[in-house]
Amino acid sequence: MTKQGMTPEQAAQLSLAEQHEWFRRATSRRAMLRGGLVGAGTAIAGTAIASAAGLTGTASAAPVRSAASLLPTADRPNGSTVVPFGRHISYGADPTRQMSVAWQATAAVRNPFVRIGRSPQDLGEKHHAEVRALSTLASDTSPIDSVALVSPSTIEQYYLHAALDGLRPGETYYYAVGHDGWDPGSNLAVVKSFTTAPSKRGPFTFTAFGDQGISYDAVATTHLIAGQHPAFHLHAGDVSYAEGTGHGLITDSYDPKVWDSFFQQVEAVAATVPWQVASGNHEMEPWYSPDGNGGLAARFDFAGQQNTYYSFTYGNVGVITLDANDVSYEIPANNGYSGGKQTAWLEQELAALRKRADIDFIVVQFHHCAYSTCSSHASEGGVRQYWVPLFDSYGVDLVINGHNHVYERTDPLKGGSVTTAAPSGSTVTPATQGTTYVVAGGAGNSLYSFPAKDSYDGAVDDVSPIASFVNEPGRTKTPETVAWSRVRYTGYCLLAIDSAPARHGGTSKLTVRAIDGFGAEIDRVVLTRTAK
Numbered sequence: 097m098t099k100q101g102m103t104p105e106q107a108a109q110l111s112l113a114e115q116h117e118w119f120r121r122a123t124s125r126r127a128m129l130r131g132g133l134v135g136a137g138t139a140i141a142g143t144a145i146a147s148a149a150g151l152t153g154t155a156s157a158a159p160v161r162s163a164a165s166l167l168p169t170a171d172r173p174n175g176s177t178v179v180p181f182g183r184h185i186s187y188g189a190d191p192t193r194q195m196s197v198a199w200q201a202t203a204a205v206r207n208p209f210v211r212i213g214r215s216p217q218d219l220g221e222k223h224h225a226e227v228r229a230l231s232t233l234a235s236d237t238s239p240i241d242s243v244a245l246v247s248p249s250t251i252e253q254y255y256l257h258a259a260l261d262g263l264r265p266g267e268t269y270y271y272a273v274g275h276d277g278w279d280p281g282s283n284l285a286v287v288k289s290f291t292t293a294p295s296k297r298g299p300f301t302f303t304a305f306g307d308q309g310i311s312y313d314a315v316a317t318t319h320l321i322a323g324q325h326p327a328f329h330l331h332a333g334d335v336s337y338a339e340g341t342g343h344g345l346i347t348d349s350y351d352p353k354v355w356d357s358f359f360q361q362v363e364a365v366a367a368t369v370p371w372q373v374a375s376g377n378h379e380m381e382p383w384y385s386p387d388g389n390g391g392l393a394a395r396f397d398f399a400g401q402q403n404t405y406y407s408f409t410y411g412n413v414g415v416i417t418l419d420a421n422d423v424s425y426e427i428p429a430n431n432g433y434s435g436g437k438q439t440a441w442l443e444q445e446l447a448a449l450r451k452r453a454d455i456d457f458i459v460v461q462f463h464h465c466a467y468s469t470c471s472s473h474a475s476e477g478g479v480r481q482y483w484v485p486l487f488d489s490y491g492v493d494l495v496i497n498g499h500n501h502v503y504e505r506t507d508p509l510k511g512g513s514v515t516t517a518a519p520s521g522s523t524v525t526p527a528t529q530g531t532t533y534v535v536a537g538g539a540g541n542s543l544y545s546f547p548a549k550d551s552y553d554g555a556v557d558d559v560s561p562i563a564s565f566v567n568e569p570g571r572t573k574t575p576e577t578v579a580w581s582r583v584r585y586t587g588y589c590l591l592a593i594d595s596a597p598a599r600h601g602g603t604s605k606l607t608v609r610a611i612d613g614f615g616a617e618i619d620r621v622v623l624t625r626t627a628k
């Protein structure tokens with residue numbers, strides 16, 4: 097794909113904000129050429145359109161069409177013909193009392209709502225949902241269908257979000273979603289449930305992976321999540337691959353309707369297990385906002401916070417999600433977009449979590465790898481430069497990454513150096529031995545490879561040192577020889593992490609299990625923290 101008036105060299109240099117501005121201006125030009133008026137209240141396809149005030153990336157500078165104008169009365173389809181799909185839930189700022197229920201509709205609907213209740217037969221409590229709609233010019237997309245989309249000229253996507261508050265801790269609620277013309281009532285066929293976080297410490301499991309996409313392998317790993325009965329699921333980015341190229345360039349391919357397939361694929365799990373997503377390089381979508389995150393913000397919720405970097409706590413675990421596009425040297429289109437705010441926020445969050453007596457473990461997830469030997473992307477120097485020193489200072493216990501489509505775990509590290517060898521089955525004390533880094537990028541997209549042999553539980557083949565590289569400024573790949581790669585597995589995978597808090601002082605455990613695409617365990621390490 098070429099862009100009018102732009103050399104390939106220029107196209108390769110544009111930041112996300114500059115790409116957004118190009119699309120915005122191009123859209124205006126095309127509208128003018130068609131003789132359309134561009135002004136207040138006029139719908140402009142290809143720009144950010146979201147009714148959620150204050151969300152990341154829905155900048156006021158972009159022409160914003162109100163939700164109301166997305167609901168024309170003349171051509172609005174009868175609501176009874178529009179069936180909600182792609183339900184996915186996530187926590188609010190307080191997981192003990194708040195939950196966000198989100199879903200999609202294939203057409204504009206009126207008065208979307210969620211019904212909830214304590215029994216599947218009684219969904220009498222009705223809550224309004226907001227519309228977050230995205231409009232994308234078909235001419236700005238690269239449809240994966242072999243026949244190009246000719247009509248309509250824009251692709252409209254309608255995401256509905258209901259923010260539930262005042263829930264009881266540790267309680268299971270039942271829900272169903274609808275809109276004018278489609279009221280599910282208590283039709284058990286469409287009723288789902290969720291459970292809020294408990295107010296007291298207790299054992300629980302959560303899962304994590306990255307780099308999913310839509311494929312039969314992704315279906316398999318998605319359903320393996322359900323088999324672990326997790327309280328919540330972390331997604332370390334590269335979610336749907338609707339943005340298919342992932343280079344952060346204006347010439348990248350994009351088919352927004354891939355998201356429709358994605359939500360349909362994950363609904364069986366994501367409708368009942370809160371999904372907390374991180375932004376990967378394939379989530380940089382310049383069509384909707386200057387920071388490229390407007391699409392993600394329309395489709396997901398970030399634990400009641402306004403950025404793609406956010407945090408929440410569940411029991412004795414603090415979870416921080418970061419947006420590593422902000423610090424990436426490998427794919428620098430959004431490098432520095434937060435102006436340093438994210439890293440400053442990270443330090444505040446880490447300091448606050450470490451001060452809390454009720455929080456034992458700090459888990460941080462983001463997309464680009466701090467430490468990986470995988471041949472494709474290896475390690476991200478920006479993460480090491482800006483964030484690893486903070487992980488060391490505040491004793492982060494576990495870092496979860498994606499980006500490299502493999503499984504890999506390091507020995508515990510301090511300052512980038514191994515403190516102790518930790519083969520599968522080991523117990524690690526992060527307070528003295530440092531942070532364990534895990535890559536779990538085998539959720540379903542095509543797999544990558546390692547320069548060294550695989551080595552995992554049942555097939556240990558220690559290789560050290562390993563020749564790898566780290567991405568540094570100027571898109572430089574600096575060779576390095578590393579000794580921290582303890583477990584490597586080329587295959588589909590997910591993490592299941594069991595938290596077992598100590599009841600009266602004593603030692604709390606966080607057992608990190610890696611599971612392959614067939615459900616077999618391939619790695620295990622136990623992190624321990626003794627009461628403060």
Ligand SMILES: [Fe+2]
Nearest residue numbers: 307334499541
């Ligand atoms: Fe990926």
Ligand SMILES: [Fe+2]
Nearest residue numbers: 334376377499
């Ligand atoms: Fe990636």
